[in-house]
Amino acid sequence: MSNTNKALILIVVVIMLAIYVVVPNSPGIPFGENPKKFVTRLGLDLVGGVQALLEADLPAGTNIDSEAMRTATTIVENRVNGLGVNEAVVQQAGDRRIVVELPGETDPEEALAVLRQTGLLEFVDFSALTDQEIQTLLNSQTKIKTDFGLSEEDASIQPTPSSTETITSSQTITNPLASLSDTIFHTIMTGADLKTAAVTTNQANQYEISFELTENGAGIFAEHTAAHIGDVLAIVLDKEIISAPGINDAIPDGRGVIQGSFDQESANALAVQLRYGSLPIPLVVVETRTVGPTLGQDSLQKSMLAGLVGFIIVVLFMIIYYRLSGLMAVLSILIYALIVFAIFRGVPVTLTLAGIAGFLLSTGSALDANILIFERIKEELRAGKNLKLSLDLAFKRARPAIIDSNIATLITCAILFWFGSTFGATIVKGFSITLAIGVGVSLFTAMVVTRTMMTLTLNNFKSTDYAKWFGI
Known part of the structure; x- marks a missing residue:
């Protein structure tokens, strides 16, 4: 031939x-x-969407660890993928910036809000609160205080009424939020003990979030849930309560579900926050461009x-x-x-x-x-x-x-x-x-x-x- x-x-x-x-x-x-x-992938300038420039929210001149920046880029990419945005681009730019492109994104504000969260995820004990107090905190969207990162001495200090305020047994506290916002709540564990979280549906076709914990987290969770059946364990992201599910049963194997009045969008948002909660450095959006x-x-x-x-x-x-x-x-x-x-x-x-x-x-x-x-x-x-x-x-x-x-x-x-x-x-x-x-x-x-x-x-x-x- x-x-x-x-x-x-x-x-x-x-x-x-x-x-x-x-x-x-x-x-x-x-x-x-x-x-x-x-598939034929079309970029941001051909299908529309949003481009954002994220920057490390640290003082100018601060030495940023390159490994921490790479980790932050990976977590941001995971968050983007969790949002379901197709053909997204996440790329580190220099030593303190990350470029994010979200082609076809219809709600850029919501997407950017998820991306820039520092994401300190905590599971906080609310067993001492009444249903009314929990509802007050949820409705107010007030940031709470927890003992995570505090020494035992600092965590044991609870607020006392100020010198200008006198409370007697005959008086009624008309603003319970004031005392709740100063209360230091106990953190059972953080997002570091969470292995996976995903959106599922139950037999009634209702959305819920199934999760699995690490070996260490499973032990902590088993002990706490066994001792607090019927109480509330709040899920807190950056000191803001994102969910407050009750403990229905003991969870000995580190696998459980979070139930609530979820639609598909809210369930997916919570699952993304749980899976990719922790950034090693805070990020701020310094520039956006929408097409x-x-x-x-x-x-x-x-x-x-x-x-x-x-x-x-x-x-x-x-x-x-x-x-x-x-x-x-x-x-x-x-x-x-x-x-x-x-x-x-x-x-x-x-x-x-x-x-x-x-x-x-x-x-x-x-x-x-x-x-x-x-x-x-x-x-x-x-x-x-x-x-x-x-x-x-x-x-x-x-x-x-x-x-x-x-x-x-x-x-x-x-x-x-x-x-x-x-x-x-x-x-x-x-x-x-x-x-x-x-x-x-x-x-x-x-x-x-x-x-x-x-x-x-x-x-x-x-x-x-x-x-x-x-x-x-």
Whole structure:
């Protein structure tokens, strides 16, 4: 079997695989424990959503531990995934900032509120309070005081009436919240003892949160629940009560459920807070940018129109100027676009306006490689050489220039990717990724696809009117 036939088989296989990935109803890869679906990911600027810049809420000049910052980035990413936001991007920018992009997010304020919470999660004993007092605290959303982090001496100090206030047995306390807000409650354990938390439904189809504790937490929880059946164990996040479930039974195995008047949204929000509660450093939102879905859709439509117009102009130029060779180049570029789009869906790569620009620029690189080859063919034909020899010499002499230019572009892409990763410039990062993928595929289409099609065509080419067919 000749090298041309081997290359043809390779091209056909690659095209078939690319078509399988690109078709809208592709079944994906249905094998293994996690079947993979092929999707087209669109970024924030194409579908709308919110972008936020989070910064460590610490005094300027404070030395921030790099490991703590990486941990904070991971926790923020987990919180984003827990919110159910598709194609979200969470990336550390520098030594104290985190960039978060939430494409398609319809309630940015709620999402940002979950992201910036420091998240000190505590399970607090409310057994000494009456139902009315618990309800008062829940309704007021007042921050409470707990003994977590306090010494035993400080925790034992309870507030006393001030010197300007006299309370007698005949007086009625008209503001019970004042005394409750000064009470120091006992923390049974913190979120560090919580292993998992997830939203489930019971037999009555009501939402509840199932949880599992660590070995240490299970022991503490078993002892407390056994001694406080019928009492309330509050769940407190950053000293604010987010839930106050009662203890119905002892929980000896570290597995239980939190019941309440939950809908799907509130149950999911509580589960996210439980799972990803603790940030090692506090974060504050210093900048937000919201893109409406209408604006994003308009940008996508205009980008597609611009790409189509540019492609038509290029096709006309190539066919008019290079004739038969130009037609081969157009077919090669169509195959190139198919393969690149398949890679975008298969990886998948999140497409932004900058990413589309990178793809279109790489298309120019693919055409540039073909033009170098075609001009070489014309030079050899003008020198009196036959078609087969001209084709071989053209590819041989054009190859170094094509490879060198593409390597230079890939080096630039690597520098842009590093810059985008280091400083949180996701636009630059997306541009570099799509450009690098496009340049890599353009090498394959120029050196393999175009050459194979040209060889097969010229092997059956009988005319000697080179000026007519090759634009000499």
